[in-house]
Amino acid sequence: MSAVAWTALGSLAAWLWLLLGQGFFWRTDLRLPPRREPDDWPSVCVVVPARDEAAVLPESLPSLLAQDYPGRAEIFLVDDGSSDGTGELARALARTHGGLPLTVDSPGEPPAGWTGKLWAVRHGIGLARARGPEYLLLTDADIAHAPDSLRTLVAAARTGGFDLVSQMARLRVESVWERLVVPAFVYFFAQLYPFRWIAVKDSRTAAAAGGCVLLRADAAERARIPDAIRHAVIDDVALARAVKGSGGHIWLGLAERVDSVRPYPRLHDLWRMVSRSAYAQLRHNPLLLLGTVLGLAVVYLLPPVALFTGLLSGHTGIAAAGGLAWLLMTATYLPMLRYYRQPAWLAASLPVTAFLYLLMTVDSAVQHYMGRGAAWKGRTYARPDTALDER
Incomplete structure (x- = not known):
């Protein structure tokens, strides 16, 4: 031959x-696991690192402010040295839309050995810990959440005993290049990190989708998040490995009502x-x-x-x-x-x-x-x- x-x-x-x-890996039926609403809703702090996100905040931030969550929840948006008025816009949106309490703060430039996003996340988690939350929701500034997103994430984490629950936000597919490249991006990711293996406690496969990560605060502290991964560029995968490596139970699946609003109109x-x-x-x-x-x-x-x-x-x-x-x-x-x-x-x-x-x-x-x-x-x-x- x-x-x-x-x-x-x-x-x-x-x-x-x-x-x-x-x-x-090719199956797309893995969505949030079965869940029931708890009798007592734990407190949650939402941490949003944002750098030059004024173009997308009007679509994403109001969806967080409008979360229908029965427990105590508040948002910490960390303005990572933006030059486009991201922080001021966030405050204006909160005044206009109301909803969950919003704190906007800035950590300054990251020191050597830190990526900017993780330095912002560290600052946001530090602010959140003063409130003593049971859970942290780490979400990107370009992610829009359905009104019940936080509610269903917490219910899934509580029901399944998960330390980390992450949803792969549905990315935008409107331009020709987005249609050609974006679905394949998620397909290749799932091929590298099969979602079904991630939820198995004894497996070595670990990954998360950085746009939507609900994390138990004590699991974050046990895994030294984000200090242990401070120089990670692929921070979501590194975060999941740290949590799973410290004994945490994690879950990742596709989202139904969590969407990225960031456009990628050109191949560039x-x-x-x-x-x-x-x-x-x-x-x-x-x-x-x-x-x-x-x-x-x-x-x-x-x-x-x-x-x-x-x-x-x-x-x-x-x-x-x-x-x-x-x-x-x-x-x-x-x-x-x-x-x-x-x-x-x-x-x-x-x-x-x-x-x-x-x-x-x-x-x-x-x-x-x-x-x-x-x-x-x-x-x-x-x-x-x-x-x-x-x-």
């Missing part, structure tokens, strides 16, 4: 494994979102980078190449292996497209999107070796964290 035939069979074998052996915007942290995900390891590039090529790019090569050359075995692998790829992507209410025909374009992600990952490594590191909103982190090296 030729090398192409062996590689095509290898790709097909990989897709059979992904279909059945990777925690059924999405490219920056992915490339700023892709090489950090690979621990800045050139061998892992090489393996990732080869893996993406064999698993996602080879099937259509093998199909058309086999058809043109008359090698039906190669064509069949490539076609079946592409069919499995397409079938596993369909549930995510349905979740994002996108047309089914987009599933066949996943090899094109995977090629874009391959280029973004390589670009992330190039930027790292050029000394630019992970750049976000005017800050550059030359050596982002790889998880919990300094616990």
Whole structure:
């Protein structure tokens, strides 16, 4: 058999494994676990780190202020050195909309060894601890919550005995590039961190979605959050690892009524979102980078190449292996497209999107070796964290 035939069979074998052996990552039915409302509602403090978020706050902050929560709850928005009037706008929105009490404060510039977001989170948690809450809701400034979001999160955490409950907010899919790239972003994330494995106490798989994380305050203290992950660029995954590593029980699933309002209208915007942290995900390891590039090529790019090569050359075995692998790829992507209410025909374009992600990952490594590191909103982190090296 030729090398192409062996590689095509290898790709097909990989897709059979992904279909059945990777925690059924492609299923999108994992939503908030069964829950019942407690008799006594615990107190909650909501911490919102915000840097230059004036464009999205009018859509997101009112949804937090309007939370229908039976217990005591208040919001701490931490203005992380914004230059667009984020803090002033937040105060104005609170005066206009009313609702939950809002405190706006600023921690100043982060010291060496801290990312800006986690320095802001640390400041917000410090303010919150003075109130003695049982839970902390860590949510991003671009996340809009349904009125019962906090209520259902707390009920799920209490019912299931979870120390951390996180929902992957539904990202915006309106522009052409968002439709092509965003559902695949969540699909690839779930492939790396199968949600069903995350909830298993003894498994090593741990992840969270930083836009919506409900965390028990005592679990945060036990895991030394955020100090233990202060240099993490991929802070949500690092946070979940710290909590699970300290004995916490965690859960992650897809959201139904928690949405990101941040637009990514151009390919450049999405490219920056992915490339700023892709090489950090690979621990800045050139061998892992090489393996990732080869893996993406064999698993996602080879099937259509093998199909058309086999058809043109008359090698039906190669064509069949490539076609079946592409069919499995397409079938596993369909549930995510349905979740994002996108047309089914987009599933066949996943090899094109995977090629874009391959280029973004390589670009992330190039930027790292050029000394630019992970750049976000005017800050550059030359050596982002790889998880919990300094616990």
